[in-house]
Amino acid sequence: MxxxxxxxxxxxxxxxxxxxxxxxxxxxxxxxxxxxxxxxxxxxxxxxxxxxxxxxxxxxxxxxxxxxxxxxxxxxxxxxxxxxxxxxxxxxxxxxxxxxxxxxxxxxxxxxxxxxxxxxxxxxxxxxxxxxxxxxxxxxxxxxxxxxxxxxxxxxxxxxxxxxxxxxxxxxxxxxxxxxxxxxxxxxxxxxxxxxxxxxxxxxxxxxxxxxxxxxxxxxxxxxxSPVDAFTATFVGDAMLLRCTVTGRRASTDVLGVLDLDGPARDGAALAVVRPEHLEVLSAQTDREPAGFDAQVGWVDFYGHDAVVHLVLAGTDTSLRARARSTELPAPGDHVRVRVDAPVACIAV
Structure with a gap:
């Protein structure tokens, strides 16, 4: 060796x-x-x-x-x-x-x-x-x-x-x-x-x-x-980069509200690294409105063991991708709720 x-x-x-x-x-x-x-x-x-x-x-x-x-x-x-x-x-x-x-x-x-x-x-x-x-x-x-x-x-x-x-x-x-x-x-x-x-x-x-x-x-x-730049974040795995402002261990975004960070970061302008596994898709057909943001399903990429749900946030042109269990999938055109259910990384800009 x-x-x-x-x-x-x-x-x-x-x-x-x-x-x-x-x-x-x-x-x-x-x-x-x-x-x-x-x-x-x-x-x-x-x-x-x-x-x-x-x-x-x-x-x-x-x-x-x-x-x-x-x-x-x-x-x-x-x-x-x-x-x-x-x-x-x-x-x-x-x-x-x-x-x-x-x-x-x-x-x-x-x-x-x-x-x-x-x-x-x-x-x-x-x-x-x-x-x-x-x-x-x-x-x-x-x-x-x-x-x-x-x-x-x-x-x-x-x-x-x-x-x-x-x-x-x-x-x-x-x-x-x-x-x-x-x-x-x-x-x-x-x-x-x-x-x-x-x-x-x-x-x-x-x-x-x-x-x-x-x-x-x-x-x-x-x-x-913990990617060091936008290239690495998007090349190593799938990632959506959202502009945000960091304060302490939280990042404020225009489209997904305030996100928890998975580690310390410098205060100021940054990019939040949101991966499909960070997002959870919730059914909108409930008696009580679930947490999150309104979205519509565009299409679903089915991989057998899991799937990626392509979404558009209501009232915006923001596209998101969420990873979901293959046994519980919405259909294209469905209205759902989406939320971030895990801390994310961020990259200073």
Whole structure:
């Protein structure tokens, strides 16, 4: 296990910087997800760490050893870094066992014990050892790619959007298996992705990248519940930003009244971060008018386990989204009441 540290790392390809002063520490034995939209510099960051490209500025250290910056960079094959590509990049003419052992010393390839150990680690059945990649599912291919990356016991494992080509059901199963295998191996890992669910569910640490700059770093819970800016709030999960005025631990809004805050904030103008799970939809058909604000249902996005109800507040053009149980859903056109039933975060402006 080795700590990875990027210090003031910058990279350009003849134009504006793709990465501009990136600072990031990946603790030994942890998995850090680098999350950001397409074109923000995620893949470039991974290539610099792997050694496929060299940074223009800054340094990269792995286990206390400088591998890029301050002179001649360490070659990729000498960095002890495993790499899992987007679609596995397995050798089509080699069977599973040969793919897994490709980077191992010859004696380990002959013995087969390491192959058996690695297949068990990533959850592959022993009978798959003789199959070709074309005879495997997409999820199985990605597990073979991970086993191959873990084979030489690298100091660091890099994962470049490894689940994006899988269908939704297989994606969830595969990323759970990969996360379990990385933790069982005690590996330090970096995952780059644009999938919020993937980053939030797998990572010990989340780094949000925007336009080549790290916007926020922290645990997934901290980044989700306490975003530092409007971009992070709306990119990491669903959020509605309402202008407000903060006084103490409360925020006054024009559309939803006074909201409780989930933590201390600076008094003055701010944006309240209201997420769909903060809102509760109440039936308006009661003998006593429930608390909240009048709204009309526009439409409902049904997801099976729950749903998102799209609303328009009465007398305004303000649109809101509320998360609701899938067994108790209003219909489009229904008049309901909506209220905020949980403290919210806010962002100073």
């Amino acid at each position: 080795s700590e990875l540290v990027l210090t003031d790392v910058g990279k350009a390809f003849g134009g504006p910087p793709v990465l501009d002063g990136v600072n990031l520490t990946v603790p030994a034995g942890s998995l850090t997800a680098v999350l950001g939209p397409s074109g923000c510099g995620k893949t470039t960051l991974l290539r610099l760490v792997a050694g496929f490209d060299d940074p223009d500025t800054g340094t990269i250290t792995l286990g206390g050893r400088t591998v890029a910056g301050r002179g001649r960079p360490v070659r990729p094959q000498r960095r002890q870094v495993g790499y899992v590509a987007q679609e596995g990049a397995l050798f089509p003419h080699l069977d599973v066992a040969a793919n897994i052992t490709f980077g191992l010393p010859r004696d380990q390839r002959r013995q087969g014990a390491r192959t058996t150990e690695l297949m068990a680690l990533v959850g592959l059945e022993p009978e798959l050892a003789g199959r070709l990649p074309s005879e495997l599912s997409g999820g199985q291919q990605q597990r073979v790619a991970l086993a191959r990356a873990l084979g030489p016991r690298p100091e660091l494992v890099l994962l470049d959007e490894p689940f994006s080509a899988l269908d939704a059901g297989l994606r969830g199963q595969t990323r759970a298996a990969v996360a379990a295998a990385l933790r069982a191996a005690g590996a330090t890992a970096v995952l780059v992705t644009h999938d919020q669910d993937e980053a939030l569910s797998m990572a010990d640490q989340l780094a949000v990248l925007r336009d080549g700059v790290v916007a926020q770093v922290g645990t997934p819970q901290a980044v989700y519940h």
